[in-house]
Amino acid sequence: MIVSPRQRSMRVGQYSLLCLYMLFLAFPLLWMLSVSFKGPQELVQLHPHVFPSQPTFGNYTDALEHNGLLHAAWNSFKVSSITAILAVFVAVPAAYVLARQQGLISKAGMGWILLSQMFPLILIIMPLFLVLKDLHAINTHIGLIATYLVWTLPFSLWMLQSYVRGIPPQLEEAAMVDGAGRLTILRTIIAPLLGPGIVVVALFVFVQCWNEFFFALVLLDSPNLQTLSLLLARFVGIEGIVRLGPLAASALLATIPSLLIFAFIQRFLTRGLLAGAVKG
Amino acid sequence: MTTVEQRFLGRGKGHVGVALSRSEALMLLIPALLPIVILSMVPLLRGIYLGFTDSHAGFNVATHFIGLKNFRTLLHDSLFVNSFKIGLIWAFSVTAIQFVLALGLALLLSQPLHGRWLARSLALVPWAMPSVIVAIMWKLFFQPQAGILNEMLYRAHLPGSTIDWLSDFKWALPAIILVGVWAGMPQTTIALLAGIQSVSEDMHEAAAVDGATAWQRFWTVTLPQLKPVIIAITTLDLIWNFNSFGLAFVLTDGGPGHSTELPALFAYNEAFKYGQFGYASALGDAMVVVISCILVVYLWGRFRERPA
Numbered sequence: 001m002i003v004s005p006r007q008r009s010m011r012v013g014q015y016s017l018l019c020l021y022m023l024f025l026a027f028p029l030l031w032m033l034s035v036s037f038k039g040p041q042e043l044v045q046l047h048p049h050v051f052p053s054q055p056t057f058g059n060y061t062d063a064l065e066h067n068g069l070l071h072a073a074w075n076s077f078k079v080s081s082i083t084a085i086l087a088v089f090v091a092v093p094a095a096y097v098l099a100r101q102q103g104l105i106s107k108a109g110m111g112w113i114l115l116s117q118m119f120p121l122i123l124i125i126m127p128l129f130l131v132l133k134d135l136h137a138i139n140t141h142i143g144l145i146a147t148y149l150v151w152t153l154p155f156s157l158w159m160l161q162s163y164v165r166g167i168p169p170q171l172e173e174a175a176m177v178d179g180a181g182r183l184t185i186l187r188t189i190i191a192p193l194l195g196p197g198i199v200v201v202a203l204f205v206f207v208q209c210w211n212e213f214f215f216a217l218v219l220l221d222s223p224n225l226q227t228l229s230l231l232l233a234r235f236v237g238i239e240g241i242v243r244l245g246p247l248a249a250s251a252l253l254a255t256i257p258s259l260l261i262f263a264f265i266q267r268f269l270t271r272g273l274l275a276g277a278v279k280g
Numbered sequence: 281m282t283t284v285e286q287r288f289l290g291r292g293k294g295h296v297g298v299a300l301s302r303s304e305a306l307m308l309l310i311p312a313l314l315p316i317v318i319l320s321m322v323p324l325l326r327g328i329y330l331g332f333t334d335s336h337a338g339f340n341v342a343t344h345f346i347g348l349k350n351f352r353t354l355l356h357d358s359l360f361v362n363s364f365k366i367g368l369i370w371a372f373s374v375t376a377i378q379f380v381l382a383l384g385l386a387l388l389l390s391q392p393l394h395g396r397w398l399a400r401s402l403a404l405v406p407w408a409m410p411s412v413i414v415a416i417m418w419k420l421f422f423q424p425q426a427g428i429l430n431e432m433l434y435r436a437h438l439p440g441s442t443i444d445w446l447s448d449f450k451w452a453l454p455a456i457i458l459v460g461v462w463a464g465m466p467q468t469t470i471a472l473l474a475g476i477q478s479v480s481e482d483m484h485e486a487a488a489v490d491g492a493t494a495w496q497r498f499w500t501v502t503l504p505q506l507k508p509v510i511i512a513i514t515t516l517d518l519i520w521n522f523n524s525f526g527l528a529f530v531l532t533d534g535g536p537g538h539s540t541e542l543p544a545l546f547a548y549n550e551a552f553k554y555g556q557f558g559y560a561s562a563l564g565d566a567m568v569v570v571i572s573c574i575l576v577v578y579l580w581g582r583f584r585e586r587p588a
């Protein structure tokens with residue numbers, strides 16, 4: 001293929017633009033990485049360097065030993081994984097209905113999924129606070145898990161119903177002819193075929209909960225119940241300005257699970273989220 | 281993308297054998313419906329209603345219906361007017377800048393360039409990060425002494441190297457707008473990229489054969505076909521941004537002097553600092569009104585596209 005000078009200069013332009021984008025996207029993260037490896041002396045120097053002059057793991061050991069980081073990580077893990085598991089059990093049957101039922105119910109369900117994205121959380125949080133208070137679930141992980149379950153459901157339902165639509169209904173018809181009930185069909189045909197979809201949804205719900213801040217801020221009070229986001233937000237307020245190194249290290253450690261999971265699910269995620277939505 | 285879509289579109293209708301009866305459907309829906317009703321729908325309706333009451337947090341005092349009193353107070357509350365102004369500036373700037381940047385990135389990612397996978401993965405990073413950590417990260421970036429921004433400005437001999445960006449009356453809002461743009465890049469880029477990839481190749485080729493330049497093809501082929509995606513994602517972005525809370529809470533907590541106090545932040549303070557649940561809910565109601573206006577414009581734009 002002959003490349004004209006004009007085309008070549010266009011390619012050069014495209015590559016430089018792409019580099020600029022990558023710099024914009026990655027630079028803040030790299031800077032935090034750099035700060036996390038700097039010692040206390042280097043952090044108070046007037047003119048900071050991009051690369052730490054004497055890299056140290058001190059901030060990481062500091063972060064892991066103090067501030068209850070591990071305890072908060074355990075809280076986050078507990079809340080997020082329980083929510084993810086519950087979400088699958090609750091969302092799979094409902095998503096099946098949304099995908100297979102053509103009537104009013106599924107239309108209303110899809111309507112709610114879209115509508116739930118429109119309302120400011122601040123409007124829901126006060127009544128939710130009052131409801132959970134009546135149920136004695138304020139400042140408990142159970143209350144937070146229930147809230148997360150409902151908050152992530154629109155996404156889980158949206159994803160799962162699009163996966164269910166990809167399963168040929170003939171399989172179910174055949175099973176029905178053989179006399180299988182609806183629950184049997186769900187358990188033996190739909191759930192196994194949804195396997196990858198279920199994993200993706202569960203992992204995404206996990207990340208959503210792991211990253212969540214607002215509900216945790218309002219619903220949790222006791223320091224020993226707090227999740228990672230909450231702990232880090234308070235860390236910023238109290239001593240973050242003086243102790244930048246441990247703050248950066250803690251923040252990076254807290255991001256690692258989300259980044260790993262995202263790297264794993266990104267391909268499925270974009271496909272499932274946008275299926276049908278683009279042409280709509 | 282297209283194969284997946286075709287698969288989805290081709291199915292679902294006319295299979296009598298699988299059709300669910302209404303009672304069956306309800307039974308399968310109950311595990312999802314119950315928590316949704318108790319923890320989402322009822323609170324939402326009650327939240328809308330609370331805006332018309334004098335509800336307080338923590339006090340065992342009866343709540344009274346007070347009609348539009350909260351809303352009259354709102355209109356005379358300069359901090360409220362201020363926060364909505366800031367909220368709209370923030371939402372529109374973030375959405376607009378993000379759209380332009382994301383469109384550029386999506387167009388680049390649809391080209392056969394080397395290293396595309398790396399850019400694509402990087403473009404998703406902000407989505408994977410907790411908003412609190414995004415905020416912490418940018419705080420480190422903006423730090424007046426130890427931050428890299430001021431150091432870069434200093435080394436480049438540019439003005440502004442001594443500014444404390446997040447505490448400066450003039451600069452705090454632009455600074456958090458930049459963070460908002462960064463944090464929301466993934467969703468917008470992915471949506472636009474998917475849209476670009478579903479633009480038909482044939483029309484591109486036909487236009488190329490007719491001698492259209494890349495630029496002309498973009499304006500006359502890609503952009504018109506992309507329009508539904510553009511309208512959908514920018515509308516969603518606008519709504520998400522207008523409701524945004526976490527970033528500003530950690531970065532500036534509304535300061536300095538309310539100059540970055542987004543509506544959600546203002547309502548949060550009213551509700552959980554001062555316990556004014558009724559007043560804060562009225563604020564939430566006002567936010568819903570603004571969002572509804574955005575949606576009406578969006579729907580109007582969509583219906584106009586398909587003349588009856």
